[in-house]
Amino acid sequence: MADTIYTIPVSEAFEADCECPVCELKKRFENSTVEYFAGPSLMEPDTRIVTNDLGFCGRHFNMLYNSQAKKLGLGLMLDTYMQEQLKRIKKYAQAKDTTNYEEDALPGAEAGEERSGKRKKFSLFGGKNASKPAASQPLVRYLRAHEKECAVCKKLDYTMDRYVDIIFHMYKTDRDFRAKFRSSKGFCVPHTALLLEESGKKLGGSTRDEFRDTVTSLLVTNLERIEGEVDWFTKKFDYRNAEADWGNSRDALPRGILKMTGDTDIIK
Ligand SMILES: [Zn+2]
Ligand SMILES: [Zn+2]
Structure with missing residues (x-):
């Protein structure tokens, strides 16, 4: 439990002169994780599998972009990430929509439009599909799930949970830490x-x-x-x-x- 990988950063953050040691932990780990992804790990096949799969959120792509003097590594990563995502997007765009629309059909939507004389807008997906709820389309489902993913956020969420566990563990078991906590x-x-x-x-x-x-x-x-x-x-x-x-x-x-x-x- 009291693994030094986690206890040392927690102790250091509580020693720092700051307005929130948890924010301090988060900022330090976020910076080091961005450095990790911006460094040589970007070229490692195992890392590339992760970044091709998850990519990064806008905030972390931004940090990666700004942390790199040479943009080649980031460019190579973005290249294979986009190739992988394009492959998936094409697959989901062609996937058959298996939702049963009979159950949640929108009664009379199209007929009503015709009666009121409105011209039907051109739809890429045409006719019936145009009135399907967008969220149930396989491509939309994939895109919505993917936009929540980020290789840095994933590591950050996991590690912040561990840090919080360690804060409580040290508070319970370590007198010196409890004193530091109280005087923060x-x-x-x-x-x-x-x-x-x-x-x-x-x-x-x-x-x-x-x-x-x-x-x-x-x-x-x-x-x-x-x-x-x-x-x-x-x-x-x-x-x-x-x-x-x-x-x-x-x-x-x-x-x-x-x-x-x-x-x-x-x-x-
Ligand atoms: Zn905070
Ligand atoms: Zn992120």
């Missing part, structure tokens, strides 16, 4: 919700109650702190405060946005 700046709003939800499954009895109190009070205390910093940021625009010290307010906006949304892209 807490978590962003979405990760606070995640930890509170998971605490029901991962902890019991008094430890669970104590964990929930800790996470909740970390959220409130640190929201008050950042809100104060955002407030001072706005007051600094008043000429009477021009000479006053910025305090911690210079970067209060990105930190406030991260705290409220869990979006780490805002932190430069």
Whole structure:
């Protein structure tokens, strides 16, 4: 359980000066996963099987594209990925639609149009098929399922689940970690919700109650702190405060946005 592959990054994230250690873990793992796919692994046959199958979402293609000084590796990967997807798209485009439309037929749709004198629009699939619900067509089903896939997101989802398990495991068993957890700046709003939800499954009895109190009070205390910093940021625009010290307010906006949304892209 307490595998160092997971415990070391978790400990390091809780030592980092940040507004959410879970966001920090996610950002670090996302960057290293993108680096992994942008590196020599792109040319490995096993990796190519995965990338041809899953591809990447727009965010991660974007990160891959921007991380590459030489675009040849990404180009080769995109080339075989598109070849594989084209093969599948052609197959699904020709696949016979086995849905029974008798059951959910749209009564009188075409007849009604004819009666009202509307000209029927030209349809690539023609006549009857034009009124079939699009989502039941094999090609649409495939495209919709495929657009949810991404080789980086898949690794990220899996690893973030492990990290959350490890956070709870270390909280239960490691005194030093619990102290680090308590003295952290807490978590962003979405990760606070995640930890509170998971605490029901991962902890019991008094430890669970104590964990929930800790996470909740970390959220409130640190929201008050950042809100104060955002407030001072706005007051600094008043000429009477021009000479006053910025305090911690210079970067209060990105930190406030991260705290409220869990979006780490805002932190430069
Ligand atoms: Zn977060
Ligand atoms: Zn992705």
